[in-house]
Amino acid sequence: MFLTIKLKSAIAILLVGMLMITGGIFLYRPSRSAFSEQQEIELPILMYHHILKDSSRWGNYVIGPSELEQDLIYLKENGYETVTAEDVIQFVYQGTPLPEKPVMLTFDDGYYSNFVYAQPLLKQYGMKGVLFIIGQYTDDYSQTGEENPNYSHVTWEHCREMIKDGTLELQNHTYNMHSFTAKRQGSGKQKGETLWQYHNALSKDLKKLQDKFRQETGKTPRAFAYPFGIVSPESVEVLKELGFLAAFTSNEGINQISQGNTEDLYHLKRILRPSGTSAQNLLEQ
Numbered sequence: 001m002f003l004t005i006k007l008k009s010a011i012a013i014l015l016v017g018m019l020m021i022t023g024g025i026f027l028y029r030p031s032r033s034a035f036s037e038q039q040e041i042e043l044p045i046l047m048y049h050h051i052l053k054d055s056s057r058w059g060n061y062v063i064g065p066s067e068l069e070q071d072l073i074y075l076k077e078n079g080y081e082t083v084t085a086e087d088v089i090q091f092v093y094q095g096t097p098l099p100e101k102p103v104m105l106t107f108d109d110g111y112y113s114n115f116v117y118a119q120p121l122l123k124q125y126g127m128k129g130v131l132f133i134i135g136q137y138t139d140d141y142s143q144t145g146e147e148n149p150n151y152s153h154v155t156w157e158h159c160r161e162m163i164k165d166g167t168l169e170l171q172n173h174t175y176n177m178h179s180f181t182a183k184r185q186g187s188g189k190q191k192g193e194t195l196w197q198y199h200n201a202l203s204k205d206l207k208k209l210q211d212k213f214r215q216e217t218g219k220t221p222r223a224f225a226y227p228f229g230i231v232s233p234e235s236v237e238v239l240k241e242l243g244f245l246a247a248f249t250s251n252e253g254i255n256q257i258s259q260g261n262t263e264d265l266y267h268l269k270r271i272l273r274p275s276g277t278s279a280q281n282l283l284e285q
Contacts, residue, residue, distance in 0.1 A: 046104070
């Protein structure tokens with residue numbers, strides 16, 4: 001009996017020692033215990049803009065509904081599953097699993113054509129996308145009520161409908177910094193601007209759209225797309241202070257997303273999908 005008790009005690013001590021050696025890291029990173037076995041995943045992100053039927057306007061930033069549909073067919077037939085910005089945030093911060101072969105479809109600028117053509121196609125094929133809206137344009141068209149796929153932008157009523165539908169996730173693309181002038185390029189820091197001045201200008205603009213989102217939809221975006229893909233090192237600090245957990249650039253490439261690696265979420269790469277070049281060509285090259 002005595003030998004049995006001593007043997008059990010020795011085994012228990014040995015197990016504790018092994019846990020301290022091999023699992024000690026969890027004492028310093030307790031959040032990792034909630035992570036799934038899927039520690040890292042490859043994530044391509046395709047970037048779309050305007051969608052129009054008029055082929056004379058197709059180009060780098062305008063494609064046809066038929067081209068988008070062919071992309072969706074290819075993705076579905078080849079085992080891709082669409083994810084949203086929130087899905088990726090949950091994967092990195094909480095360890096919530098992503099599909100084995102994820103892909104993200106983003107649509108910049110908040111064109112009404114995305115509401116007319118992209119949302120129905122995504123819904124038809126059981127997919128989701130992310131729409132980055134420009135607040136000033138959404139305010140303007142909410143006032144005029146114009147609904148022309150050739151040039152209009154989504155209204156706040158459209159936004160509420162999209163949130164209810166759940167096919168297109170809405171995120172922030174600045175309130176009124178989507179311009180390229182000698183004074184400022186996108187949301188980047190302009191030459192001669194002090195850090196305080198830039199911080200104040202960017203924070204004021206982004207907060208204006210965040211507040212408008214809450215006021216009109218009850219939702220608050222947690223992802224941001226840099227206009228024209230222009231990133232200033234100082235912008236990340238502002239994004240973090242305002243509660244953004246992810247930001248999208250226009251740098252091309254495939255992302256390697258890791259659980260717990262939150263910094264990479266502020267420089268997510270995307271692949272521009274121009275007219276005449278299919279998703280298949282972009283993903284298989």
